[in-house]
Amino acid sequence: VNTVHVNSHNHGAETFYKDFKKETSVNLLIGPVIGKVTCTTARVLLEVDSNAELVGVAIDSKQKAVYACANFKTEEPSVLVFRNLEPATRYQISIWGVANHGSATGS
Numbered sequence: 001v002n003t004v005h006v007n008s009h010n011h012g013a014e015t016f017y018k019d020f021k022k023e024t025s026v027n028l029l030i031g032p033v034i035g036k037v038t039c040t041t042a043r044v045l046l047e048v049d050s051n052a053e054l055v056g057v058a059i060d061s062k063q064k065a066v067y068a069c070a071n072f073k074t075e076e077p078s079v080l081v082f083r084n085l086e087p088a089t090r091y092q093i094s095i096w097g098v099a100n101h102g103s104a105t106g107s
Contacts, residue, residue: 025099026052030077032095039087046095047077055096056080060089 030047037043044056056068068082085091 026050026054026072026097027099028095029075032056032080032093034093035079040083040085042082042085042091042093044080044082044093044095045077046072046080047075048072048098050074052097054080054098056082057094057096058082058085058091059094060086060091066091 026048028046029049031045033045035043035045042058046054048054051072051074053069053071056070058066058068064086066082066085068080070078070080072078080095082091082093
């Protein structure tokens with residue numbers, strides 16, 4: 001499993017989404033699978049059917065969002081890492097850039 005280098009962002013979803021200009025339409029083959037969680041980080045395992053840049057969004061109950069983006073390679077399991085999460089906080093995770101996004105959420 002590859003760990004993908006990611007950038008975490010803590011600004012609004014609208015601004016961040018404007019920065020994410022690439023139209024992506026890949027399918028998830030595996031995931032999202034929430035893995036190694038610490039007080040301030042969480043790892044999400046994904047595998048996609050073609051090369052793509054994906055954006056992960058973790059939103060808490062107060063609508064504060066933490067973002068992570070990464071490039072994924074075809075049929076290679078990779079890990080998206082969310083950093084700067086608030087301790088003892090529940091997050092809803094969504095993945096932007098996938099065609100089957102309805103099945104790509106979890107908490």
